[in-house]
Amino acid sequence: MTDSTALSTSPRLLDQVRGKIRLKHYSIRTEQAYLDWIKRFICHYGKRHPNEMGAREVEEFLTWLAVEGRVAASTQNQAKSALLFLYREVLGADLPWLENVEQAKTPKRLPVVLTQAEVQALLPRLSGTHWLVASLLYGSGMRLMEALRLRVKDVELSRKEILIRDGKGAKDRVTMLPTTLLNPLKAHLLKVKALHDQDIAEGFGEVYLPHALDRKYPNAAREWGWQYVFPSGNRAVDPRSGAVRRHHVQDQAVQRAVKQAVRDAGLVKPATPHTLRHSFATHLLQAGYDIRTVQELLGHSDVTTTMIYTHVLNCGGRGVKSPLDME
Structure with missing residues (x-):
């Protein structure tokens, strides 16, 4: 599939994501966050359609976020949830367990407390x-x-x-x-x-x-x-x-x-x-x-x-x- 074809199908793909999210009664914030991560994932691979990609690309992208992007663990987990939702709920593909993902380390910090x-x-x-x-x-x-x-x-x-x-x-x-x-x-x-x-x-x-x-x-x-x-x-x-x-x-x-x-x-x-x-x-x-x-x-x-x-x-x-x- 060419980049131009992917671009032409992306709005329909995102509409499908929106429909599934709203069917499951997710919040508007979750909807916006998931759509942003899916767009970012597609752009990271030169606007290839997610149907052309799978577990390997998802693993590489999440690892890249942790290693190169140095994102927080919670941010990487949100991206992972968005992509799993895309493949499982929208595209109907059950990805293998993402055991090769480089996990962003969660810092063990005590909460800020006021007297x-x-x-x-x-x-x-x-x-x-x-x-x-x-x-x-x-x-x-x-x-x-x-x-x-x-x-x-x-x-x-x-x-x-x-x-x-x-x-x-x-x-x-x-x-x-x-x-x-x-x-x-x-x-x-x-x-x-x-x-x-x-x-x-x-x-x-x-x-x-x-x-x-x-x-x-x-x-x-x-x-x-x-x-x-x-x-x-x-x-x-x-x-x-x-x-x-x-x-x-x-x-x-x-x-x-x-x-x-x-x-x-x-x-x-x-x-x-x-x-x-x-x-x-x-x-x-x-x-x-x-x-x-x-x-x-x-x-x-x-x-x-x-x-x-x-x-x-x-x-x-x-x-x-x-x-x-x-x-």
Whole structure:
């Protein structure tokens, strides 16, 4: 197959990839990432069609990423997942086990954790929605996207709990809603309700529903309970359906706000929104809470993942007293 033929068939191939991804209800971010890696793979081999290639080319490409591209292990794994999806799900070819791939080494680093004093210095440097989101991350242990994708119906104010649906690993879990945030959250939801009512009055008011729920429940997309707790300030066109909707706040905006707050607070640690989740877990363990409880609140499948936070429990080198401090 010539390069020109490959070019002419590539759009159809990518449309097939999109169709399979959407059939499996993968997120828009996964769709974009997979398409980017597939394009990069095709271009790496002079725009040859993937049908002309197979396990050897995939192995060589992934090895090249690790050795020449020096990508992180997580980046290489994402590329591997994208290419396996292409061959198995779209082209119907089951690749042999990729045992010859040079794996990018995963560095064993401890997470960045803020002290309680540093958290108290950071949060006041934020305001409005950014402050509320960051406070929820630290106060409940949610991941950033879990917080931004929260629906009104999943916030239980009376029981002071939050139901996190379809979290990492497609799992649901329940975490706490800090008492300190009850009144700020109530005030915030009143503003969001007024914004939703305005959208309805102007002929809009729909929100994205996962897993084709919009077909099962045609009116749910306009209902108050399904709206995002943290909606965007502007309506936008859904890239998949073409519908005009109000999406949630962009994660990049929160990340930028936290980064600026870290500077303003004079913190030297490279803190991000995810650092607040790490700090949540660490501070609960320091306060004496059972590690299994913390594991459930974080949504970890294995307690060994949660155990990474125990490195701070015995301060000073696993609780060993330095000889310099001995009398």
